[in-house]
Amino acid sequence: VAIDRNPRALEFGRLNAALNNLCNIEFRLGDLFEPVEGETFDSIVTNPPFVISPETRYIYRDGGMRGDEICRRIVREAPRFLSEGGFLQMLCNWIEHGEQDWADGVREWFDETGCDAWVLRSHTQDVVAYASKWVRHTELRETDSWIPRVEEWCSYYKALGIERIGSGLINLRRSSGRPHWFLADEAPATVFGACGDSIRGRFEARDFLASISSDEDLLERYFHVSPHARFQSRSVPTPDGWQTEQASLELVHGLSYSGKVDIAIANLVVHCNGERRLGELVNEMAQAVGAEREKIIAPVCSIVRDLVDRGFLLLASAEGHGRPRTHTD
Numbered sequence: 001v002a003i004d005r006n007p008r009a010l011e012f013g014r015l016n017a018a019l020n021n022l023c024n025i026e027f028r029l030g031d032l033f034e035p036v037e038g039e040t041f042d043s044i045v046t047n048p049p050f051v052i053s054p055e056t057r058y059i060y061r062d063g064g065m066r067g068d069e070i071c072r073r074i075v076r077e078a079p080r081f082l083s084e085g086g087f088l089q090m091l092c093n094w095i096e097h098g099e100q101d102w103a104d105g106v107r108e109w110f111d112e113t114g115c116d117a118w119v120l121r122s123h124t125q126d127v128v129a130y131a132s133k134w135v136r137h138t139e140l141r142e143t144d145s146w147i148p149r150v151e152e153w154c155s156y157y158k159a160l161g162i163e164r165i166g167s168g169l170i171n172l173r174r175s176s177g178r179p180h181w182f183l184a185d186e187a188p189a190t191v192f193g194a195c196g197d198s199i200r201g202r203f204e205a206r207d208f209l210a211s212i213s214s215d216e217d218l219l220e221r222y223f224h225v226s227p228h229a230r231f232q233s234r235s236v237p238t239p240d241g242w243q244t245e246q247a248s249l250e251l252v253h254g255l256s257y258s259g260k261v262d263i264a265i266a267n268l269v270v271h272c273n274g275e276r277r278l279g280e281l282v283n284e285m286a287q288a289v290g291a292e293r294e295k296i297i298a299p300v301c302s303i304v305r306d307l308v309d310r311g312f313l314l315l316a317s318a319e320g321h322g323r324p325r326t327h328t329d
């Protein structure tokens with residue numbers, strides 16, 4: 001089902017569907033969720049008119065509501081239209097105030113939605129840069145109207161106390177019967193191809209991590225290194241040969257998280273083949289680095305949790321099969 005308030009947008013949608021040989025799309029004219037009242041969906045994807053502006057002239061850009069109210073309203077209304085476990089994904093702009101942490105402005109949107117929420121920030125702009133970028137969409141820079149229009153936008157921000165505007169992707173998952181989580185973090189600098197699997201994978205990883213009661217519980221589990229993980233190291237010459245100066249892990253598909261890694265941890269990661277318990281691998285690591293097992297368990301488990309959360313390590317089935325478990329299992 002595809003919804004738009006502008007009949008012309010629906011006509012373009014129909015044209016694109018025909019060009020792509022898609023016959024299973026129903027186009028409905030209407031305001032936000034109004035054309036689907038009473039229905040639920042497994043996936044809602046929206047690129048709404050999220051631009052924060054004093055204007056209402058351009059329906060593709062200006063939602064016609066004060067500040068970031070249109071995105072807030074979509075977040076508040078979407079759960080009613082999601083089936084259990086269903087996702088909303090929305091491109092979004094939000095207001096950031098003063099010294100406040102950027103996530104504080106949006107956190108409240110998700111209260112009592114009955115959903116887990118993950119806000120991925122791509123960037124933040126000060127209001128002058130933001131207004132200049134969007135006004136340039138519709139006014140030529142050379143014309144007399146450009147500067148007054150930017151000034152008009154900036155006066156609007158001043159009146160509302162808006163200093164910066166954040167941009168990113170909101171992911172919402174409806175899930176009943178347990179406490180909900182809210183996560184706000186930075187999108188990785190690089191993205192490779194489609195990110196749907198990475199996003200769904202992180203929701204599943206967080207479900208799994210929430211179910212782990214202790215480090216000992218985690219050590220009983222089986223993991224599999226992601227096929228998209230890559231290891232890089234840089235070495236310096238020494239009289240005894242090359243010595244590793246810096247090593248890092250990176251994901252080369254979807255959300256491309258990366259970070260420095262200790263060589264011993266990198267070795268543990270690559271030996272996660274789904275057939276040996278994490279605890280066994282940590283025992284071997286302790287021996288290899290000459291450390292006391294009990295002393296390294298807490299820091300290693302903390303790093304493993306992070307590697308699971310970011311998708312470097314995938315949960316294998318409890319019996320220890322070699323194949324990674326994916327959301328389609």
Ligand SMILES: C[S@@+](CC[C@H](N)C(=O)[O-])C[C@H]1O[C@@H](n2cnc3c(N)ncnc32)[C@H](O)[C@@H]1O
Nearest residue numbers: 003004005006009030031032047048049059060
């Ligand atoms: C940023 S464009 C996105 C267009 C297209 N869906 C896409 O993702 O490329 C925003 C679209 O939202 C439509 N729109 C604006 N206000 C709306 C509303 N209240 N209800 C439904 N659609 C709306 C506009 O007509 C425009 O087509």
